[in-house]
Amino acid sequence: MNNRTMIKLSASEDCVTLRTFSKDYHSPQGFILTEKELLELEEKRYMTVSDIRSFAKLALRKTMEQAEVLEIDFTWLSDAGEGKVTGRTEIIRLSYDKFKEYVRESRENSIQKRLLSLEEHGRPKIEFQSRKNLKAVAETKALRKKLGKFMADHFLRWKGSRQITVYDDFEPYSFFFQEQTPYGTGMCGGVILHSRENLEKAYYGIHT
Secondary structure (H helix, E strand, O other): OOOOOEEEEEOOOOOOEEEEEEEOEOOOOOOOEEHHHHHHHHOOOEEEEEEOOOOEEEEEEEEEOOOOOEEEEEEEEEEEOEEEEEEEEEEEEEEHHHHHHHHHHHHHHHHOOOEEOOOOOOOEEEOOOOOOOHHHHHHOOOHHHHHHHHHHHHHOOOOOOEEEEEEEEOOOOOEEEEEEOOEEEEEEEEEEEOOOOOOOOOEEEEEO
16 A cells, blocks of 8 residues: 555536645645546546646556556646746556546535555566577577666566566567556567677667
């Protein structure tokens, strides 16, 4: 539960107000979503809205089990004086069915509801579907440790990832990767070996 965020939700006939509370951050104000915006989100599946200085990117996604998830990428901004602002980004994911249920209950009973964000998963599984390039790396002592360390230092630290699938790239000793999250397809790109002319000094980098 340590990585989950508490959302306080209050709904009227025309809008829904959200505030977020986590272990190390409280939103500086409530964020208002209008009923019109929520209806438009169901139609378009993705939109960006603003409230005062802050804004949020909203998306409806399907999990791998086909459950509906509401993802809100908040950018909270506050006045810092002298024409400057300070802020923070925050991503929360909610069961959309539970969100709609709580909106309805809040409207009908004029009460504030509390909703926990979905729990994020731990380390992703790394699955190789590479043949030629992985075999070439495994047979090259100078690269085996470099690839293993690179994978551990990067992909195993990605929060919210369920699986990273790695394929052959057309570049020697290099790979293409595809991320899967509980909410669908994530990032994709290349794990490319640079400075191949000297394998002792060569290094891997991510290209997205």
